[in-house]
Amino acid sequence: MLSPETFFDTLRRKGIDLFAGVPDSLLSGICACIEDRCPKSSHVITANEGNAIALAAGFHLSTGKTAAVYMQNSGLGNCINPLTSLTDPEVYRIPVLLIIGWRGEPSVKDEPQHVKQGRITEKQLNLLEIPYWILDGNTDMKKVVQQAVDSLNKNASPAAILVRKNTFSPYKSSQKTTMPSTLKxxxxxxxxxxxxxxxxxxxxxxxxxxxxxxxxxxxxxxxxxxxxxxxxxxxxxxxxxxxxxxxxxxxxxxxxxxxxxxxxxxxxxxxxxxxxxxxxxxxxxxxxxxxxxxxxxxxxxxxxxxxxxxxxxxxxxxxxxxxxxxxxxxxxxxxxxxxxxxxxxxxxxxxxxxxxxxxxxxxxxxxxxxxxxxxxx
Structure with missing residues (x-):
């Protein structure tokens, strides 16, 4: 399994300066690591995935830098509009690194609502003409990140890293969510x-x-x-x-x-x-x-x-x-x-x-x- 800390540090060294998205169980270690290690102004848990794409676009427009957007693959549906009409190379040409948890991957047992989404995820990325690289626990992580970053820099448009189940080792966040209630x-x-x-x-x-x-x-x-x-x-x-x-x-x-x-x-x-x-x-x-x-x-x-x-x-x-x-x-x-x-x-x-x-x-x-x-x- 891969270290969330190493993955995060690798992204930062490659110039990824803002992180945004909607948490996913497959990416829970990464999300927790980002929450711990990012300054508050550099990490935004958005209401939905489309919001995160737009936020990443705005960050690029004001800084020239690239943001990473994390999501479960079910969130791709919330992103189709901004991915095709905002960041697309035929429109504004805005690089965004997508980090996508691959729920329902074919041959991997999952819940019913994830099965079809998992089966069509690669087809969705191909249809959107977004290049992607698959990451699992045995992958050369630094090589995958470099290839994705090279695509971002060359094409000035989104690229994706598709993350398989059990890719990252557990990471326990030091952040605690507290609400004034003892009610379960x-x-x-x-x-x-x-x-x-x-x-x-x-x-x-x-x-x-x-x-x-x-x-x-x-x-x-x-x-x-x-x-x-x-x-x-x-x-x-x-x-x-x-x-x-x-x-x-x-x-x-x-x-x-x-x-x-x-x-x-x-x-x-x-x-x-x-x-x-x-x-x-x-x-x-x-x-x-x-x-x-x-x-x-x-x-x-x-x-x-x-x-x-x-x-x-x-x-x-x-x-x-x-x-x-x-x-x-x-x-x-x-x-x-x-x-x-x-x-x-x-x-x-x-x-x-x-x-x-x-x-x-x-x-x-x-x-x-x-x-x-x-x-x-």
Whole structure:
């Protein structure tokens, strides 16, 4: 396996002066190393990957220097617009080094939402006409970095390093994400699931959906929640569509801070549509916990002012079980859209499993629950 510190130092010696992106579990060691070793002004954890490409472009425009953008390969979709209309050699010719975690690589076992993305990742880079080099634990790292940098300098356009699973050795960050709460996410979810009863629930990707699934099993209840195993940032829009489709049923969106920040433009759209049956639960631990615990900026966002300014009718903020119960009673008397921010701490149990059902089976179970009592005609 390769040393994150050596990789980082090699990039810095080659003139990479700014790092930006969205954390990925395959790159967790690199992300943690960057967070530790970079000055605050030289590392930006962005809301989404497209933001990072644009930020890297702006840095190059003002300095003539090159930035590195890290991401999971699923984030390539968020980058297509700026990669083809901003940094492309046929437009502004802006070099950006892409460091991409290769989830779902063919022949490497992974979760369902990563399989197709992994299979088409190389095709996507070829279609985008972005040269790339594959990095694994046995690769001559310095040679790969040099080849990528040579391409950046020669073509004045993006180049990519595609990182295989288990390429980098673990790196423990000295940075700690702290939120003023002792509440575990799973305990908060257990409370909400009991309160929600027959409501329709849409849960965000990562550990939130895994915990919802595990809790339903522990309660010996049917799976009736839509577990958004991919599509980070789009949970609230899925929930809005459900709320518009079944206005007579209450819809609970279980969102995370990283997810909400990724596509925050959904919030004013929800506010403008005024779905009276919509409760937006923000589980805020100030971290990208499912991919390594890197910090988000959510601990500095005034979600009360944000949600109310965007058209939400009421907002409550809690940090314990009693607070959830009190807020739920209060919000239950109001018409939506409503926001409940639940401040939680980072961490999950070590034996947390993954859904044993397929995404298609989960979809069918959710649709059956959603259509209970529907009048057809």
């Amino acid at each position: 996410r799973e305990d908060a979810l257990a409370c909400i699931l009991r309160l929600a009863k027959d409501d329709l629930i849409i849960s965000t990707t990562g550990k939130t959906s895994r915990e919802v699934y595990a809790l339903r099993e522990s309660f010996n209840q049917k799976q009736r929640d839509f577990l958004t195993v991919g599509s980070m940032g789009h949970t609230s829009s899925i929930a809005l569509g459900v709320a518009l489709g079944r206005p007579e049923k209450r819809v609970i969106c279980l969102d995370g801070d990283g997810s909400l920040l990724m596509h925050m433009g959904a919030i004013p759209v929800i506010g403008s549509m005024k779905p009276e049956n919509f409760i937006h639960v923000l589980l805020n631990n100030g971290a990208h916990e499912s991919v390594g615990g890197q910090p988000t900026v959510a601990n500095r966002v005034d979600f009360a002012s944000l949600s109310l300014a965007c058209g939400y009718k009421k907002y409550e903020k809690v940090c314990d079980i009693e607070g959830i119960q009190r807020a739920w009673q209060k919000l239950g008397r109001e018409k939506g859209p409503l926001m409940l921010e639940v401040v939680i701490k980072t961490g999950s149990r070590a034996d947390l499993g993954r859904p044993s059902t397929t995404p298609a089976e989960n979809k069918q179970a959710f649709m059956q629950a959603a259509m209970e009592g529907a009048v057809h005609g």
